[in-house]
Amino acid sequence: MVWMKRLYTLYKQYERFFIPAFLVGGFAVDVLTFRSVQTRTVFIVLSAYAIFAGAAILFLHNPRIYPRLETSKPLRILRTITPPALQFFFGALLSASLVFYWFSGAFSVSWPFILLIATLACGNEAFRREYLRPIVQLPIYFFTLFSLSTLIFPFVFKSISLWIFYGSGVFALAVMLAYLRDFNRFNNVKMHQRKYLTISILAIFAAMNALYFFRILPPIPLSIREAGVYHNVVHTGEDYVLTSEREHFFERLIPGQTIHIAGQQTLYVWSAVFAPSDLNTDIYNRWEIYDKGARKWKERGRFSYRLSGGRKEGYRGYSYKTAIEPGRWRVSLETQRGQVLGRVKFRVEMIEAKVLMIPI
Structure with a gap:
C-alpha cells in the first residue's frame, strides 16, 4: 500500500x-x-x-x-x-x-x-x-x-x-x-x-x-495521602477534627511549618496512609529534634498505631508528644522495619501570647 x-x-x-x-x-x-x-x-x-x-x-x-x-x-x-x-x-x-x-x-x-x-x-x-x-x-x-x-x-x-x-x-x-x-x-x-x-x-x-x-526501598504498597502537625486532634465518630494555627496565605507557601506554643503544650501528628484491602500492619511515628551542637537528629519517642487497609482516602491515625522543646522537629512515618513513608517537618517556637486556633 x-x-x-x-x-x-x-x-x-x-x-x-x-x-x-x-x-x-x-x-x-x-x-x-x-x-x-x-x-x-x-x-x-x-x-x-x-x-x-x-x-x-x-x-x-x-x-x-x-x-x-x-x-x-x-x-x-x-x-x-x-x-x-x-x-x-x-x-x-x-x-x-x-x-x-x-x-x-x-x-x-x-x-x-x-x-x-x-x-x-x-x-x-x-x-x-x-x-x-x-x-x-x-x-x-x-x-x-x-x-x-x-x-x-x-x-x-x-x-x-x-x-x-x-x-x-x-x-x-x-x-x-x-x-x-x-x-x-x-x-x-x-x-x-x-x-x-x-x-x-x-x-x-x-x-x-x-x-x-538498608531500608532505602520504599514500603510498597503503602502511601501517604495526607500528613501534618496540629495542636489538637479529636476523633468524633467517623471523622477527625484537627486544630491548627491560623496562617496567612503566604505562610502556607513557605516550606516547613512553624508551630507556636505557650508553656507545656501537646502537639499531634495526624496522617492518612493508603493500604490495599485486607492489609493490616503497624505504622510508627518517630519524633526527632535536631541537636545543633551534635549536628544530628535525636529521637524523642517512637509511637505506633494499627493500620487497616481498604479506605481509598487512607487509614487515619495520629501520635502526640508532650513537653515539646523549641527547635527543629521532624516526625518520620515508617514501618516496623524502619522504612520511611514520609516525614512531617516543622519548627517549634515559644511565645507568651495566646495562639489563635482554627478547626479544620
Whole structure:
C-alpha cells in the first residue's frame, strides 16, 4: 500500500524523534491509567507490557528472522516498529515503578533508588543505540521484572513482610533465568556474553536486596495521602477534627511549618496512609529534634498505631508528644522495619501570647 510505504519512510526519516516520543508516551499512559482505573487493572496492563517487552526482545535478536526480511514486507514493517514499541513498554514499566515508589516513600531516604529508575528511563533515549543491544536490554528487562514483582506481590498476599519481598525477588529471578535460557537457545549467544548477562542479572538481584536491607526501598504498597502537625486532634465518630494555627496565605507557601506554643503544650501528628484491602500492619511515628551542637537528629519517642487497609482516602491515625522543646522537629512515618513513608517537618517556637486556633 502507498500510504504504508509513506508512513514507513516518514518513520525512518524521523526515527530519532519517534523513539523518545514512545518513551514519553509510555510514561503518560501510566499517569493517566493510575488515576482512572483500579490497581488490579493496572497490574494486569503492566504484566502485559512485560510479556510484550520480552517477546519484542526475542523477535529483535532472533537470527532466524533475518533471511526472511528481504522477502516479507509485513515482517520488515514489524521489525521496524518493534524498537519503538519496546521503548514504549520499557518507558511504561519504568515509569510505573517510578510513580509507585515516588508516592510510597520519603524522597530524602529513597532518592538513590528513585534516581536510578529515572536515570534508566532517561537513558532509554540518551543511549538509544546502546539500548538496542541485548546485553543492555536484558539486564534492564530483569530490573523491570523485579520492580513489577515487588509491586504486585504485596497486593496479592496482603502483606509487606520481609519474606514477601524476598519471594518476589526470587520469582523474578526464576522467570528471568528461564527466559535467558530460551534467549540463548534461539540466538546462539556467545559464551562470554552469557557470562556477562548472568553476572549482570545476579548483580541487580543482589543490589535490590541490599537496598531493601538498608531500608532505602520504599514500603510498597503503602502511601501517604495526607500528613501534618496540629495542636489538637479529636476523633468524633467517623471523622477527625484537627486544630491548627491560623496562617496567612503566604505562610502556607513557605516550606516547613512553624508551630507556636505557650508553656507545656501537646502537639499531634495526624496522617492518612493508603493500604490495599485486607492489609493490616503497624505504622510508627518517630519524633526527632535536631541537636545543633551534635549536628544530628535525636529521637524523642517512637509511637505506633494499627493500620487497616481498604479506605481509598487512607487509614487515619495520629501520635502526640508532650513537653515539646523549641527547635527543629521532624516526625518520620515508617514501618516496623524502619522504612520511611514520609516525614512531617516543622519548627517549634515559644511565645507568651495566646495562639489563635482554627478547626479544620
